[in-house]
Amino acid sequence: MTPEPLLQIRxxxxxxxxxRGLARVLNGVNLTVGRxxxxxxxxxxxxxxSLTMRAVLGLLQxxxxxxxxxxxxxxxxxxxxxxRELEQIRGREIAMIFQDPMxxxxxxxTIGDQLLDVIARHPKGRPxxxxxxxxxxxxxxxxxxxxxxxVMRAYPVQLSGGMRQRVLIAMAxxxxxxxxxxxxxxxxxxxxxxxxxxxxxxSLVDAKGLSVLLITHNLGVVRALTDRVYVMYAxxxxxxxxxxxxxxxxxxxxxxxxxxxVPKLSGEGVPRGIEGMIPDYLAPPPGCRFAPxxxxxxxxxxxxxxxxxxxxxxxxxxxxxxxxxxxxLP
Amino acid sequence: MxxxxxxxxxxxxxxxxxxxxxxRQVGVVRAVDGVSFSLSPGETFGLVGxxxxxxxxxxxxxxxxxxxxxxxxxxxxxxIADPVARRRRPALTKEIQVVFQDPGSSxxxxxxxxxxxxxxxxxxxxxxxxxxxxxxxxxxLETVELPAEFMHAFPAALSGGQKQxxxxxxxxxxxxxxxxxxxPTSALDVSVQGKIIALLLDLQRRLNLxxxxxxxxxxxxxxxxxxxAVMYLGKLAELxxxxxxxxxxxxxxxxxxxxxxxxVSEAEERLKPRWVVPRGETPSPARVPPGCSFHPRCPDAFAxxxxxxxxxxxxxxxxxxxxxxxxxxTPAEVADAART
Numbered sequence: 001m002t003p004e005p006l007l008q009i010r011x012x013x014x015x016x017x018x019x020r021g022l023a024r025v026l027n028g029v030n031l032t033v034g035r036x037x038x039x040x041x042x043x044x045x046x047x048x049x050s051l052t053m054r055a056v057l058g059l060l061q062x063x064x065x066x067x068x069x070x071x072x073x074x075x076x077x078x079x080x081x082x083x084r085e086l087e088q089i090r091g092r093e094i095a096m097i098f099q100d101p102m103x104x105x106x107x108x109x110t111i112g113d114q115l116l117d118v119i120a121r122h123p124k125g126r127p128x129x130x131x132x133x134x135x136x137x138x139x140x141x142x143x144x145x146x147x148x149x150x151v152m153r154a155y156p157v158q159l160s161g162g163m164r165q166r167v168l169i170a171m172a173x174x175x176x177x178x179x180x181x182x183x184x185x186x187x188x189x190x191x192x193x194x195x196x197x198x199x200x201x202x203s204l205v206d207a208k209g210l211s212v213l214l215i216t217h218n219l220g221v222v223r224a225l226t227d228r229v230y231v232m233y234a235x236x237x238x239x240x241x242x243x244x245x246x247x248x249x250x251x252x253x254x255x256x257x258x259x260x261x262v263p264k265l266s267g268e269g270v271p272r273g274i275e276g277m278i279p280d281y282l283a284p285p286p287g288c289r290f291a292p293x294x295x296x297x298x299x300x301x302x303x304x305x306x307x308x309x310x311x312x313x314x315x316x317x318x319x320x321x322x323x324x325x326x327x328x329l330p
Numbered sequence: 331m332x333x334x335x336x337x338x339x340x341x342x343x344x345x346x347x348x349x350x351x352x353x354r355q356v357g358v359v360r361a362v363d364g365v366s367f368s369l370s371p372g373e374t375f376g377l378v379g380x381x382x383x384x385x386x387x388x389x390x391x392x393x394x395x396x397x398x399x400x401x402x403x404x405x406x407x408x409x410i411a412d413p414v415a416r417r418r419r420p421a422l423t424k425e426i427q428v429v430f431q432d433p434g435s436s437x438x439x440x441x442x443x444x445x446x447x448x449x450x451x452x453x454x455x456x457x458x459x460x461x462x463x464x465x466x467x468x469x470x471l472e473t474v475e476l477p478a479e480f481m482h483a484f485p486a487a488l489s490g491g492q493k494q495x496x497x498x499x500x501x502x503x504x505x506x507x508x509x510x511x512x513x514p515t516s517a518l519d520v521s522v523q524g525k526i527i528a529l530l531l532d533l534q535r536r537l538n539l540x541x542x543x544x545x546x547x548x549x550x551x552x553x554x555x556x557x558x559a560v561m562y563l564g565k566l567a568e569l570x571x572x573x574x575x576x577x578x579x580x581x582x583x584x585x586x587x588x589x590x591x592x593x594v595s596e597a598e599e600r601l602k603p604r605w606v607v608p609r610g611e612t613p614s615p616a617r618v619p620p621g622c623s624f625h626p627r628c629p630d631a632f633a634x635x636x637x638x639x640x641x642x643x644x645x646x647x648x649x650x651x652x653x654x655x656x657x658x659x660t661p662a663e664v665a666d667a668a669r670t
Contacts, residue, residue, distance in 0.1 A: 045519050161381070190380035191590040191591060192380065194590070195608045196609070218592060219592075220594055223593070248596075257521065258520065261523070261524055263523075263524075263547070263549040263553045264553070264593075264598055265549055265593060265598045265602065267553055267572070269553055270524050270531075270550065273521040273523060273525055
């Protein structure tokens with residue numbers, strides 16, 4: 001039942017030259033987003049999730065960044081594409097929704113100016129002025145903004161946080177991209193508004209049959225919006241599974257630790273979290289990068305972890321599942 | 331209940347909006363608009379509310395950062411809402427401390443940990459010699475479970491969790507009895523958050539601290555607060571013991587808030603109240619709707635709500651709510667007038 005892949009990241013490595021040495025951040029990322037699939041990429045600060053997104057958008061450039069691997073999008077390897085062709089894809093076939101709507105909108109232009117700019121870059125060519133205006137109003141109505149004419153004439157500061165986030169969604173969707181990458185959408189907003197934004201995104205994306213790559217640290221948001229989840233730790237994928245499976249039966253010790261760290265509504269106290277810190281990318285541990293923090297670490301963890309299929313569509317990068325019964329955190 | 335450590339009585343903080351050449355006042359931002367509550371020693375009082383609800387203004391007014399427009403703040407027999415009284419008792423500023431959200435910006439990047447921690451000790455003349463200061467700083471670092479060598483480090487060399495520990499040590503330097511924690515773990519990863527919270531709760535037990543805990547993370551609030559107040563547009567909508575507020579939310583806004591929490595398991599999903607379709611956004615506190623300020627977003631609003639602002643009432647003396655759905659919340663004389 002796996003859909004046809006739209007975005008396929010294969011063995012993506014990225015390192016950065018810093019004055020202290022070479023930081024090996026992305027360490028063989030493998031990730032697939034199927035057509036019409038909503039995929040979540042979760043991980044904590046510094047795990048490389050935003051870098052993965054930047055690599056897909058072609059924003060990691062030499063000489064500072066060294067990128068190796070393949071990023072296949074609709075039959076083309078984005079890493080091998082000249083920047084001219086990449087520009088044609090970025091913003092048209094792949095759209096972005098950023099976290100902070102105030103920073104992503106230009107404060108000195110009206111929403112109309114900015115939205116019409118995007119529409120002028122439609123892959124099927126620049127529409128006439130009246131046609132563009134009509135399309136802008138239509139998409140603002142679709143994101144449930146009442147009084148779209150007023151919004152078109154407004155500057156970003158004149159809108160509330162929730163309205164600005166809706167405008168960003170409208171801008172991302174107006175040219176009917178195949179893939180939307182959303183970086184922490186709505187997490188800068190309050191919960192009641194965040195929920196409205198997530199509900200809106202889900203209904204629009206489903207109605208248009210788009211693919212979504214949702215990048216976030218918020219496990220609750222991933223659970224609410226996605227079909228499938230990738231858990232990232234220190235530059236590689238630790239585990240992937242259909243969303244319901246991952247939350248019901250997490251396998252990787254990191255995933256288990258992360259889920260256990262979230263304070264629960266049942267109110268049995270705040271969990272201790274995971275001991276230790278993410279590794280120094282200048283000198284990452286050999287083998288499994290989680291091993292120094294892992295309660296189940298063993299000598300075999302000094303080698304790179306195997307990629308084990310534990311269930312249908314459920315894979316984990318951990319020696320514990322390499323022909324061994326599954327333990328669980330107490 | 332024991333004698334309260336802090337009692338806030340009908341506290342109001344309005345900011346004037348000025349415009350034009352003569353800077354005439356053209357409006358008013360009702361950031362805090364009549365808030366009353368009291369804190370018992372040793373408790374963790376949670377304050378929940380969305381951005382613009384006034385929770386940070388309330389905290390800043392308690393800290394003395396803003397001068398209250400009206401109302402009283404009683405702390406150890408003094409009304410500290412009065413700036414004259416506050417100045418008369420400099421020891422009070424020692425007693426009340428704060429830990430901010432983002433240690434990346436609340437610590438001076440050009441000061442070492444030692445220099446940062448020395449400031450409160452010097453200002454309040456708690457140490458007189460260099461050696462005494464060094465000993466005291468080492469002791470403070472030990473209290474927040476950091477090695478003494480860290481006193482020579484700059485904030486940039488520390489992780490987010492370590493920086494927040496330094497910020498906590500700074501708050502503890504003057505041996506306060508009351509600490510305002512304004513989103514102390516929101517800037518941290520969830521796997522680090524637990525250790526900071528554990529430290530805060532441990533310090534509270536050992537030093538008998540009283541906390542005002544502000545967070546927008548309701549799941550976290552459920553686990554740390556003893557009582558929770560829900561704030562909306564400068565007023566308290568509901569105030570109750572934590573278990574009671576989460577288990578039996580009365581105010582429609584509290585229900586909307588709780589039902590919107592993103593959770594990570596089916597079991598937790600069942601602990602949320604019946605789903606309330608979220609709608610609307612918090613209006614600007616400069617344009618507060620008439621009557622009950624929540625009525626434009628309220629799924630249960632009825633005729634009286636847009637006309638009359640409800641008053642706080644409680645059926646059992648502990649669970650306080652301010653909503654016309656509950657007896658005692660509609661001001662009596664107005665209700666009588668409406669009936670006739």
